[in-house]
Amino acid sequence: MRVQKGMFTMALLAKYYVPGLYVEERAIDVPLDWEQNTPGDSIKGETIRLFCRVISAPEHAHDDLPLLVFLQGGPGGQCPRPLSPSSDGWIQEAIKYFRVVLPDQRGVGRSSRVDASTVKRMADDGVSVERQAWYLKRFLADSIVRDFEHLRLTEFNAKPWVSLGQSYGGFLTLTYLSLFPQGLLASFTTGGIPHVPANALEVYEHTFPRMARKTEQFYERYPQDVARAAAIADRISQGDVFLPNGEKLTVERFQTLGSSFGMKPSFERVHWLIDSAFSDGDGSLKAFKHGGGTADGYLSDEFLYGVMDATSSSPLYWPLQEFIYADGELDHPIRWAAQQVRETMPEFAGSARPLLFTGEAVFPWMFDQQKALQPFLPAVDCMMSDMQFGKIYDLDQLANNEVPLQAAVYFDDLYVDSGLQLDTLSHISNSHYWTTNEFEHDGVHGDFVFRHLLEEAKNRGDLESIYK
Incomplete structure (x- = not known):
C-alpha cells in the first residue's frame, strides 16, 4: 500500500x-x-x-x-x-x-x-x-x-x-x-x-584503564580463568588455530571477548566459553597440558564457534567506531586512536600475563583478520587521515x-x-x-x-x- x-x-x-x-x-x-x-x-x-x-x-x-x-x-x-x-x-x-x-x-x-x-x-x-x-x-x-x-x-x-x-x-x-x-x-x-x-583519543585514555580493572574483577570472580585464559592464549600463539569460517584465531582477537564486559551477564558468558575451551580428557587445564597443551592440545569446536560468534559484529560497527567522535573540522586526524593508546600500555600485549581483555575498541588488525571487514580497510584507512567531517x-x-x-x-x-x-x-x-x-x-x-x-x-x- x-x-x-x-x-x-x-x-x-x-x-x-x-x-x-x-x-x-x-x-x-x-x-x-x-x-x-x-x-x-x-x-x-x-x-x-x-x-x-x-x-x-x-x-x-x-x-x-x-x-x-x-x-x-x-x-x-x-x-x-x-x-x-x-x-x-x-x-x-x-x-x-x-x-x-x-x-x-x-x-x-x-x-x-x-x-x-x-x-x-x-x-x-x-x-x-x-x-x-x-x-x-x-x-x-x-x-x-x-x-x-x-x-x-x-x-x-x-x-x-x-x-x-x-x-x-x-x-x-x-x-x-x-x-x-x-x-x-x-x-x-x-x-x-x-x-x-x-575527542577519540581522550575516550580510549579512559577506556583502557577501566578495561584493566574489569579484567581484574573478572579474574577475582573466576580465579581459575587466569591460568585457563593464559593457556588458551599460549595455544593460539602457535599460529595454527582457525575459526570455523577459516579465519585464523589470534591472541588479540581472543582478547576482544572483553568487549562485552560492560553488560550483564557477560562475565558468566566469557567464563563458560573459557570453560569449554579444552577438548582433552575432562576438559581441565591439567588434562589439556598433559595432552600437549601449549603446543599440540586441541581447542574445542564449541569454544571456536563461540569465539567466532562473540567477536563478530554488525557490518558498520567497527568501520565507523572511531568516527562517531569526529565533529566538524578536526584539529588532527583520528589515526586509529585506540591503537595509539594501546601501544602505550604494554600490559595489554598478547604475551603479558595475566592476560588482559580489551573493550569496545577498534584496531587496524581487525581489517586484515576478519573477512567481513577486509573490503572496508582502504576507505577506513583513508578516513583515519581525514580532518573534515559533518558538524x-x-x-x-x-x-x-x-x-x-x-x-x-x-x-x-x-x-x-x-x-x-x-x-x-x-x-x-x-x-x-x-x-x-x-x-x-x-x-x-x-x-x-x-x-x-x-x-x-x-x-x-x-x-x-x-x-x-
Missing part, C-alpha cells in the same frame, strides 16, 4: 500483531547526501531507503498517542525486533503512553543496508578509495538525525516527539538537540552522553537548550565514562541526570530504568504538554 502525503510518498509495507504488540512497517526515501537537502523538503539527488516500525499496545492500535522515537546504540545497530512487550523492558513501559517509532539507522537492518559486499562492489566498479570514504561518512550522526527529522516531518505530520537514546543513541540525542530541537518535546538517554567537545554538536545551542533532557548515567559504565558524561551534562541547559551503580551499560533493557526516568520527568512537569 502506498499513501500520498503532499509531495511525499510513503509506503506502508505491512501491519500485523506479535504477542502483545501491534506493528506497522513503513519506509521512505531520504537523500544519500544531505548537503544540498533540508529535512521536510523535496529531495534532490541520489536517495536511499529509511525503514521503521511503529509499535503500540493492541488496545491503542488506532489511538493518536504521543510519539516516542528510539535512537538505537551502535554505530551500526539495528532497532529492536521485539518478541513481546516484556522482551525489552523499556518497551513494556513505553507502550502504556506512546506509539513507539523504531527506525533502522541508514545503512543498517532494512534501511539500505551497507556491508562488505557493498564496499567490494564499489571497488570492483572502479570507485576510488576517496569516494568510498566519502560514502561511508554519509552514515554518521549528522545524516542519521536529518533522516529522523525528515521522517517526523513527512511521515508523522510534523508532530514533535519524545526521544529515548541508548548508548550511541545518546550521542544522536545531542546531535538532535543541536540541530533540530524544535522536533523534540523531551529527551531521555541511557548510558550515552558523549564528552563534548568530542554534529552545537555548543551554544546545547548551552541554551530548552528541551527537557533526562539522563541515566551508569557510574561504572565501561563504554561511556561517567565522569565525562557528567561534565557534558553540566554544560547543557535544562538537563537532569540520575547516577546509579546498580546497572551496567545495558540497564535500559530491564523493566526499571526507563520507568524511573519517565517518573522523574513527569514529576518535574517535563511531559505536561503530553498528558494534558
